[in-house]
Amino acid sequence: MRGSTPRLDPVAVVGPGSVGLALAARLAGQGHPVTLCGRPGSPPVSSVTWSDGRETRTVDVEWCGDPAAVRPFAQVVVATKLYQGEATRAWLERLVDRDTLVVVAQNGIEHRERVAPHAAAGQVAPVLVHFNAERRDRDLVDIRQDGPGLVVGDDAPGRRARALLDRTGLGVHTSADFTTAAWEKLMVNAIANPVTALTCRRLEVFGDPSVRVLSAAMLAEVAEVGRAEGARLPAEAVDDVLPWIDARPAGAGSSMLADRVAGRHLEYDGLLGAVVRRARAHSLAVPMCTAVLALVAALDTTSFAAATPHDPFKRQEQ
Known part of the structure; x- marks a missing residue:
């Protein structure tokens, strides 16, 4: 179902894979205008349906398949695969300025290194994704979790990221280590x-x-x-x-x-x-x-x- 929610700050989500779709859908469902940034030439996604076994919901998103068509955002979520470094950099060149918070929701331990030099270390919030998401179609994602679904660091960008990610309802844990x-x-x-x-x-x-x-x-x-x-x-x-x-x-x-x-x-x-x-x-x-x-x-x-x-x-x- 589609419901009316308060309108919040826009968010760009780079990477329409399973994690990207899940985060985009949950943020859009809370009132954030979400721009989903995907591969040039890919069929556009104008809405995302997510299901968690208890609820199924469809929310609207904006699609962009051309990095040249975007402006800097205050909040950017990077959810691309680790091997998509070149494509990710093309988006970051256009989406990030010195005030942008870059939330890197990827695997591994090299979160900050992957988005440099487009974002300074103090702008980057590494995020560990513990929820399970399975994309069943270009606009359909299943979400499963057991406990907190996301982990952020206890530093300035981590606290900014938590303020955003708390709205996903996926459960955010702040780690001092x-x-x-x-x-x-x-x-x-x-x-x-x-x-x-x-x-x-x-x-x-x-x-x-x-x-x-x-x-x-x-x-x-x-x-x-x-x-x-x-x-x-x-x-x-x-x-x-x-x-x-x-x-x-x-x-x-x-x-x-x-x-x-x-x-x-x-x-x-x-x-x-x-x-x-x-x-x-x-x-x-x-x-x-x-x-x-x-x-x-x-x-x-x-x-x-x-x-x-x-x-x-x-x-x-x-």
Whole structure:
């Protein structure tokens, strides 16, 4: 249903994927005029329907497929895939000025680095997305969550982001130690995504004894790198990840598995690639993560790198 709500400040959402659609729809539903920024030439999206199992609602949005057609916004949400760096930068060049709050709702740990130099560090609010969103059509998204769906840092841009994201109703948690929170999430993503993509199996693959041994070794490496980066990861942090994966609903998969099945680029660089890069910076050996990264990078035949030699251990900007 469509209801009348107070009109709030405009928001630009870059990336009409599952997370972008979910955030755009929930912000529009609270009265924010939302401009959804998508790939040039893509069919426009003028409304988004979201469902969370209790409620289904349709809200209007404005579509823009041309970065040259937009002006700076006071609030911009970046929800593109990690490999869409070039397209994201094209939007940021037009959407961001020195007063813009840039909310980066992406995977990984390199949120601020990805939007530089278009936004200064003090303008950028990294956000960890914990809710699950599945886009079932260009304008239809299912939202599922268990607990707070978003995590922001306890700093000036994080507090500005929370004032905006609280209106989504997805539940926002402010973390005084965002570095640790980001590495805790990366421990799951850096293992679950590449292993499911390589095996073309859902999370049940972690029940295989050999896969479990490999995953435990990878987790130990990720935790060591995270601690070198300042994350406060106790010894039990490694032991908690696989039981958490085991507890996921039957048939649960991963975003990287879905991307592989659909023939899309894979987000390996911003996840496992970030671990290996940071390990090198600290002169840490991470042989299991390095080997799995090489294999999953070789899967990404949809990227330009399929025809161009590249080093998967250097930062990819695709």
